[in-house]
Amino acid sequence: MDQWSGYLQLIVDGAFVTVQLTLMGCALALVMAFVAGLGRLSRFFALRAIATAYIEFFRGTSIFVQLFWAYFVLPLMGVPLSPFQAGVLALGLNVGAYGAEVVRGAIRSIPREQYEACTALNLGRWQRLRHVILPQAFVLMLPTFGNNAIELMKGTAVVSLISLSDMTFQAQVVRAQTGSTAVPFLTILVLYFLFATVLSSSIRGLERRLSRGLEGTRS
């Protein structure tokens, strides 16, 4: 029994790394989603082209391939990254590309009248975006952002393959030391599922909170 508590500690340590990666990856993904999503809607061709290239590039390959590329090839180009940095970078950029399409779709689904009303009120482009378009569009983005966050959380498992000691890595360690497979792997599966549930319910809560006062703006 004593022995199991030690192994449990390993898994808990790994869970911390997984949570950290998820949170930092989500932060980077959120920033990238807005930068690239707004870039795709830009007036300037160059910005649109860069944003499109970024989105297609990162959606075209999996997190796993991008992670290995970031970890093994970037150092050769003079950008040495720790496994943790490579993990956050690959996860954030990958999921950010998916998020960018969500941002673009949500902003484009805001009806024309809202834009016309802004013109009538003589708001500038930035004011229009900040006070009228984004508050409405953000609520539309949230459900899909929630799914993207869960995909990112699931994606963190691949960092174990570049020897970052996340939950999956620690489960492998426990398996190697005890010879038991079912116990460590079932434990982490349940923990991953718990994280997914927490993510989706907190996004739902946020959605309820932010859609207050928006009744009637959506048809």
Added chain:
Amino acid sequence: MEWDWEFVFKILPGLGRGVLITIQATIIGTVIAMVVGLFFAILRRSTNRWISRPVGFFVDFVRGTPLLVQLYFLFYILPDIGILLPPLLAGVIGLGLHYGTYTAEVYRAGIDNVPRGQWEAAKAANLNAYQTWRHVIIPQAVPPMMPALANYFVAMFKETPLLAAITVLELMNEARSAANFYYRYLEPMTLVGVFFLVISVPSVVLLRWLEKRFGKVE
């Protein structure tokens, strides 16, 4: 570090073998996902709560946990209970199960999108269950599912490198072993990325076409 074409040609045959396995895994995984997803969708619609609830929970559980861990689970657990599977087979079962939970949702949405009136009309025309599905529901439900299904199969194709973790010698694993053997990472890793881009970027065009042709669910 310089790009070395000579090295590229040296490792190309190995990568070619990997590509074949990658394509195989995608096709078999797709077939499994389509069939398994149908079972999940039907069982989840069951009026018996002792069937629909556990299946619903299982689907949510599989969707909420990483494919990599599920692959490890299949690969290490099955031999413990006496089922010895070749890595590729364990891999495609994992892929098929994981994406089956996604296709199940597509089937569900597609079936729910058929208006109630169609069911009622089928009943009024005195069609039995088989005729209702065969001649009324499926012809209307399936076409709008096509874009979403295709989307998940492209996603599955991109996830096949994960099979490398359970020793399947697909493209990523061939590239990794070449990289470790010659201690050159630039070319193998870049070629893997280029290969996936070359397939998945044009598939975006195909997906747009499917969406235009069949409309969109969800």
